[in-house]
Amino acid sequence: MKLQVLVLFATLAVAVAQDFLQEDENRDSTDDADWERFKSKHKKKFKNKDRERIRKNTFVQHNRQIRKHNQIGKSSYKLQANQFADWSNAELEQLKGEIDTDNEIPGPVVSTDILRQSVPDAVDLRKSSCMPDVKYQGGCGSCYSFAATTPIEFQRCLKTGKLVTLSEENIVDCSQKYGNAGCNGGLALRAWNYVKDIGINTEEAYPYQGEETLCEYSASNYGGNVTSWAYATRSNDEEVMKAVVANYGPLAVSIDANDWEFYSSGVFSTPTCSNISTNHAVVIVGYGTDESSKKPYWIVRNSWGSEWGQDGYIYLERGVNMCAVSKRAVFPTAY
Numbered sequence: 488m489k490l491q492v493l494v495l496f497a498t499l500a501v502a503v504a505q506d507f508l509q510e511d512e513n514r515d516s517t518d519d520a521d522w523e524r525f526k527s528k529h530k531k532k533f534k535n536k537d538r539e540r541i542r543k544n545t546f547v548q549h550n551r552q553i554r555k556h557n558q559i560g561k562s563s564y565k566l567q568a569n570q571f572a573d574w575s576n577a578e579l580e581q582l583k584g585e586i587d588t589d590n591e592i593p594g595p596v597v598s599t600d601i602l603r604q605s606v607p608d609a610v611d612l613r614k615s616s617c618m619p620d621v622k623y624q625g626g627c628g629s630c631y632s633f634a635a636t637t638p639i640e641f642q643r644c645l646k647t648g649k650l651v652t653l654s655e656e657n658i659v660d661c662s663q664k665y666g667n668a669g670c671n672g673g674l675a676l677r678a679w680n681y682v683k684d685i686g687i688n689t690e691e692a693y694p695y696q697g698e699e700t701l702c703e704y705s706a707s708n709y710g711g712n713v714t715s716w717a718y719a720t721r722s723n724d725e726e727v728m729k730a731v732v733a734n735y736g737p738l739a740v741s742i743d744a745n746d747w748e749f750y751s752s753g754v755f756s757t758p759t760c761s762n763i764s765t766n767h768a769v770v771i772v773g774y775g776t777d778e779s780s781k782k783p784y785w786i787v788r789n790s791w792g793s794e795w796g797q798d799g800y801i802y803l804e805r806g807v808n809m810c811a812v813s814k815r816a817v818f819p820t821a822y
Contacts (some may be wrong), residue, residue: 507618518547521568525550529570540696546573548754553749563780563804564753570794571748579748582791584628585741585765586672594676596718601730609775610788613800617644617651618772621790621799625697627670632658633790634739634768635678635819638686641736642821643711653710654693661685661702669699675739675768676716676817683713711821724805728816729774737772737788741765742803743814747789750796754782756804765811774805785812 522543525531533539546568553566571579612618619640624630632655644650659669662681667673685704692708719731719738732738743760744767754777773786783805793799803809 488653506549512526514577518550519736522546522613525572528707531573532677542573544689545575549573549749562753562757563777563782564755564802565751566749567597567751569749570792571790574748580630581626581628582624582630582748583744584624584630584670584672585766585768586631586666586668586674587741588674588767592674592676593610593716596721597717597719597727597731597818599727601734602727604730604734606730609773611773611775612641612737613772613786613788617641617650619650621793622695622789622790624655627659627697627699628672629655629659629670629791631667631673631675631768632656632662632678634770635675635682636687637770637788638737638739638819639679639682639711639713639821642819645736650663651710652690654688654690654695656695656700657688657693657702657704658682661704662698670697672702676815679713679817679819680710683715685703686710694717711713713819713821715815716819719818720813723808723813725808725813728771728813729805731816731818732771732774735772735818737767738816738818739770740787740812742767742769742787742810742819744769746808747801752797753777754780754784754802754804756782756807756809760810762808762811765814771812771816772800777802 510813516558525546533542550568553568556562556566564731619637622633624633635658636653640650640653658678658681662673662678663669665681666677686706686709688704688708689710692705693703718725728738743765746757746759771785772786772788774784775786776783784802784804787801787803789795789799789801803812
């Protein structure tokens with residue numbers, strides 16, 4: 488039996504080595520040069536040659552797909568080999584973390600009277616001093632916690648004149664009884680149910696760890712609360728969403744982010760993006776129309792760091808339910 492196991496491991500080792508050699512032979516000078524630039528730019532370090540070879544093979548596959556997309560030149564957006572280009576598909580999945588559900592989560596819907604209010608042609612809340620810096624969730628599926636804090640931070644800042652950033656780690660560690668699952672995903676509205684009942688600590692008092700730990704909420708480090716939350720729409724009406732952003736502020740939405748990892752610039756629009764299923768939580772902070780492509784877009788704040796996309800943001804085509812953006816759009820009232 489032991490001999491059979493040894494033979495199996497030896498066979499697998501030979502197969503892996505052959506795959507590496509085949510991939511090495513298929514590389515060209517462009518692949519090698521791009522890899523060296525990538526390592527230098529993102530300060531990539533590896534424990535040994537085998538580990539680097541694995542990462543390089545992954546990078547080359549992604550980089551070729553990126554180059555092919557950009558060279559075709561027919562798309563409204565560009566891709567780039569960013570800091571995630573040597574991550575495996577399993578690792579890239581960890582960048583997401585919303586728990587999708589078709590079950591109705593009880594909550595009110597904003598009145599359609601909001602459509603009667605004045606709505607400008609373009610809004611960009613990034614210009615406000617109440618918009619916090621983009622954060623990075625790391626390999627923890629905690630996007631919902633970042634989607635939950637930004638609207639609260641923004642609204643409280645408008646009312647108090649002071650921006651206080653709040654603790655995503657607090658939500659990750661403490662909101663399981665409300666239906667969230669730590670680093671295994673959740674929903675912003677469930678986080679708001681927790682914050683409504685308990686409160687939330689400041690980021691300074693309860694810093695982000697990127698992993699689920701014991702709940703350490705302290706009332707003495709109180710950072711804010713939520714009085715209520717509401718759906719912007721349950722009818723896929725992006726005009727209502729537009730009015731909410733213009734009149735209330737940041738709007739948390741659920742999206743399908745399967746093709747987002749290497750986004751660089753332009754208005755993201757693709758038929759491969761689902762308009763039904765979602766796996767990631769983000770925040771809409773504005774809207775407008777692209778001058779060159781004439782595509783209307785949402786300005787979407789992500790939680791993958793400021794190196795990703797447009798300084799941490801992506802422009803997503805508006806008005807066509809791109810990536811299921813209008814499936815679950817919610818916003819809180821905070822104090």
